[in-house]
Amino acid sequence: MYKVAYFPGCSLDSTAKEYGISTRLICKDLGIELLEIHAWICCGATTAHITSELMAAALPAMSLLQAEKRNLPICSPCSACFSRLKLADIDLKKNVQLRMDVAEVIGGEYKGTTEVLHLWQVIQKYGNLKPKKELKGLKVASYYGCLLTRPPEVCPDERIEDPQFLDNLVTSLGGEPVLRWNYKTQCCGAAFSLTKTDIVHRLSGEILKDARERDADCIIVACPLCHSNLDARQAEIKLNFSIPILYFTQLIGLALGYGYAELGLRKHFVQARGLLSLKGLL
Amino acid sequence: MSKTGVFICHCGSNIAGVVAVEKVVESAKTLPGVKVAMDYKYMCSDPGQNLIINTIKEQALDRVVVGSCSPRMHENTFRMTIERAGLNPYRLEIANLREHVSWVHSEKASATDKAIKLVELAVAKVRRNEPLQKIYAEIEKRALVIGGGIAGIQAALDIAANGYKVTLVEREPSIGGRMSQLDKTFPTMDCSACILTPKMVAVAQNKDITLLTYAEVEQVHGYVGNFEVNINKKARFVSMTKCIGCGVCTEKCPSKKRLSEFNANIATRKAIYTPFPQAVPNIPVIDKDSCMYFATGKCKVCEKVCPAGAVDYTQEDEIITEKFGAIVVATGYDLYDHSSYGEYGYGEIPDVITGLQLERMINSGGPTGGHIKRPSDGKEPETVVFIQCVGSRDDAKGKPYCSRVCCMYTAKQALLLREHYPNSKAIVFYMDIRAAGKGYEEFIQRVQTEYGVLYLRGRVSRIYEKKDHLLVKGVDTLSGNQVEIKADMVVLATGLKPKKEAQNLAQLLHIGYDQNGFYTELHPKLAPVETQIAGVYLAGCCQSPKDIPDTVAQSSATAAKVGALLSKERLEIEPMISEVNPLLCSGCRMCYNACPYGAIEMEDTEIRRGEIRCVAKVLVSVCKGCGVCVAGCYCKAIDLKGWTDRQLMEQIKVISYC
Numbered sequence: 001m002y003k004v005a006y007f008p009g010c011s012l013d014s015t016a017k018e019y020g021i022s023t024r025l026i027c028k029d030l031g032i033e034l035l036e037i038h039a040w041i042c043c044g045a046t047t048a049h050i051t052s053e054l055m056a057a058a059l060p061a062m063s064l065l066q067a068e069k070r071n072l073p074i075c076s077p078c079s080a081c082f083s084r085l086k087l088a089d090i091d092l093k094k095n096v097q098l099r100m101d102v103a104e105v106i107g108g109e110y111k112g113t114t115e116v117l118h119l120w121q122v123i124q125k126y127g128n129l130k131p132k133k134e135l136k137g138l139k140v141a142s143y144y145g146c147l148l149t150r151p152p153e154v155c156p157d158e159r160i161e162d163p164q165f166l167d168n169l170v171t172s173l174g175g176e177p178v179l180r181w182n183y184k185t186q187c188c189g190a191a192f193s194l195t196k197t198d199i200v201h202r203l204s205g206e207i208l209k210d211a212r213e214r215d216a217d218c219i220i221v222a223c224p225l226c227h228s229n230l231d232a233r234q235a236e237i238k239l240n241f242s243i244p245i246l247y248f249t250q251l252i253g254l255a256l257g258y259g260y261a262e263l264g265l266r267k268h269f270v271q272a273r274g275l276l277s278l279k280g281l282l
Numbered sequence: 283m284s285k286t287g288v289f290i291c292h293c294g295s296n297i298a299g300v301v302a303v304e305k306v307v308e309s310a311k312t313l314p315g316v317k318v319a320m321d322y323k324y325m326c327s328d329p330g331q332n333l334i335i336n337t338i339k340e341q342a343l344d345r346v347v348v349g350s351c352s353p354r355m356h357e358n359t360f361r362m363t364i365e366r367a368g369l370n371p372y373r374l375e376i377a378n379l380r381e382h383v384s385w386v387h388s389e390k391a392s393a394t395d396k397a398i399k400l401v402e403l404a405v406a407k408v409r410r411n412e413p414l415q416k417i418y419a420e421i422e423k424r425a426l427v428i429g430g431g432i433a434g435i436q437a438a439l440d441i442a443a444n445g446y447k448v449t450l451v452e453r454e455p456s457i458g459g460r461m462s463q464l465d466k467t468f469p470t471m472d473c474s475a476c477i478l479t480p481k482m483v484a485v486a487q488n489k490d491i492t493l494l495t496y497a498e499v500e501q502v503h504g505y506v507g508n509f510e511v512n513i514n515k516k517a518r519f520v521s522m523t524k525c526i527g528c529g530v531c532t533e534k535c536p537s538k539k540r541l542s543e544f545n546a547n548i549a550t551r552k553a554i555y556t557p558f559p560q561a562v563p564n565i566p567v568i569d570k571d572s573c574m575y576f577a578t579g580k581c582k583v584c585e586k587v588c589p590a591g592a593v594d595y596t597q598e599d600e601i602i603t604e605k606f607g608a609i610v611v612a613t614g615y616d617l618y619d620h621s622s623y624g625e626y627g628y629g630e631i632p633d634v635i636t637g638l639q640l641e642r643m644i645n646s647g648g649p650t651g652g653h654i655k656r657p658s659d660g661k662e663p664e665t666v667v668f669i670q671c672v673g674s675r676d677d678a679k680g681k682p683y684c685s686r687v688c689c690m691y692t693a694k695q696a697l698l699l700r701e702h703y704p705n706s707k708a709i710v711f712y713m714d715i716r717a718a719g720k721g722y723e724e725f726i727q728r729v730q731t732e733y734g735v736l737y738l739r740g741r742v743s744r745i746y747e748k749k750d751h752l753l754v755k756g757v758d759t760l761s762g763n764q765v766e767i768k769a770d771m772v773v774l775a776t777g778l779k780p781k782k783e784a785q786n787l788a789q790l791l792h793i794g795y796d797q798n799g800f801y802t803e804l805h806p807k808l809a810p811v812e813t814q815i816a817g818v819y820l821a822g823c824c825q826s827p828k829d830i831p832d833t834v835a836q837s838s839a840t841a842a843k844v845g846a847l848l849s850k851e852r853l854e855i856e857p858m859i860s861e862v863n864p865l866l867c868s869g870c871r872m873c874y875n876a877c878p879y880g881a882i883e884m885e886d887t888e889i890r891r892g893e894i895r896c897v898a899k900v901l902v903s904v905c906k907g908c909g910v911c912v913a914g915c916y917c918k919a920i921d922l923k924g925w926t927d928r929q930l931m932e933q934i935k936v937i938s939y940c
Contacts, residue, residue, distance in 0.1 A: 159628065161628070161744075162627075182744065210746070213749055
């Protein structure tokens, strides 16, 4: 078993519950032990870093420090949490003054020895991925969004404008990735979801339309907010089609032979049942 | 006791504005060995030099110290001055009171103290100066030009016109370079080939020019006037003497998968090929890597069809060694590879092409017969977006410099597109328009007003590949709007960068290059074609990006410099070089290994009667006087004339007693 400190973040117990469920399910299969950080707190999300540099670093540092004390790498499935943890790690390593200030606030110095990983990286590096059921004939568009790819120093891929890692994952599961898809890092509208929904409709709409134009059967994501914009808002966008949005962990789960309900697929607005039965994956 | 004269220059107010010159003079008068010290407003002027000459004669001086500007500026001037007064020119030392004192310090008292100290050091050193004798060398009255583009062609023709023999080396199978790939030239719109090909023919026909194509410089030894160069003539597998240039071999060659370098990879070529129909020489080469015979041992079609029996698979590379008096480097440029631009598709979107690729399409001799067709489906594009500054002025890509020609070639291509397809739309994204040449600004205006090309100031953030078109998203910073353009094709104005192998050649020649890889000229304003290695000159884009008029002008300038060098009867060489005392030399070869110029030889020498040992010997005309060997010598057997250990020790004494 590969041990890793696990930072689920707020979404994985609420709006993205199925992301959390599928993550825990597949990690057990892949030989990855997720050790949840004790009493983890908010990563700071967008609110902290537009308010105060100290707060933006101090909030993730609490979790980083816990992982460091236990000498474990830390991982999060949520792109926003991963981005905050990684950026705080980079900033704290670079800026001595900030490190001292944060140490005072959180009552312990983070030395910067913890490896910060996205869940995808843990699976890719340490997971023993052997699909039981190949996703034959399933055309998958991988949508990376912004937080996994920007700024470049957090991006796990060198090709920041056209990352490949999720596409490679699709290939290794026997599926068919949509290649050279330019919208994979396009903004989905993000937090405007609640304040300026029309922007989300336009931006997410472009992503969905282009994926369909390229004959994608479904889109996979690695971020709860992307998911809610692309899935929950899809009906409002008023398209003449619908396209299921899956978490990449759910796609892995399908390849490992888990069922529809087990993976929390029932929780999505756009149901994938029809598509998956058609492809013989259920 | 030596009789030294100290002359302090005010340099107008350059030195005197910060340094109290009279105090420096007073202090100099008290130094041991100084017979006279004085100051003057401009020591390098005619009256200033006469003052030195007269003082030397009146006071019977035997050594001179001048406190003035940097020795790089006027050391030679004052050497000639004291020579005219009958002294050995090397009995001179310069104390640099301008660049080392007045230009870098503002606090007067301490600047004066430093000036006093520098003069004291110079006086200490000059006391031990030996009278050195000038060295002369013969000059090989031939020039080598490396690179057969327009820069090399022009330089070779001009040097030959001056009456000297020239060897022109080109690594490709034909001369012509980048200019032969172009269609029209801005701003006059003359046809590039029409003005270039006569020059190419002139090179081939000139009896003073030896043309070596498909050849590369491998090694360079020697020094100004006497370079010894090894040139590798790569095997062509076609006899230069037998081939009649009929082209049947190319026509019949079954291997046609290789992308054509000349056509900027938008077409393929055969394994036996000439880059283009007007090639000089019009003799094909076999590209060993794509030839079926060399891969499988079967085929030999070209040999069978050749009416002249010119194909020869047994040819081998041939190294020829020749001597030259001067070398002109004209290696040109490569285009920036836009595959590092993720936002423009990592070079993987078929309808995003480079300016040079468009150039090959517009060219009537190109693979599309002069028609612009988009690569994905061969359709005529209606809307074409041009993006400038791709790989230029972009710090994020490590290319901070302006490539100078892209604004103009983009305008030219937009004009040609509009002319070719009057219903087409051309949209140019630019950062600034740099049109500083003669007639350039007027050209840009004409392109915008007469040809209706739309110029948008801003960058493109992303190119999206749609089913049958490209979606170009960008910003128009003048109106402040984000723009989305449905385009059929995008043309990237990729910038210029030095040739990939430029640094290797620089190391062969010991010439410098800047942080961007362009060769460094000796002085950016006053010596723009010379390098810091005497006898090696620059021409064209290897020195910095430039257009054809500037390249031709620089090439002619280089040819003039080469002519000035080769017209000399013999060459004067600085005598400040290393000297070995064979009695002390242990023959350990430290200096031999340390010397960056190959100026040390190990030789059996009779050091005392009957005692022969292998000791180091300095090749007088190769040594540059850098002193590395002196630092490396354990036995203190080598000394640098003009900078001897004894002289430096005198200076150290002065410093340590202060």
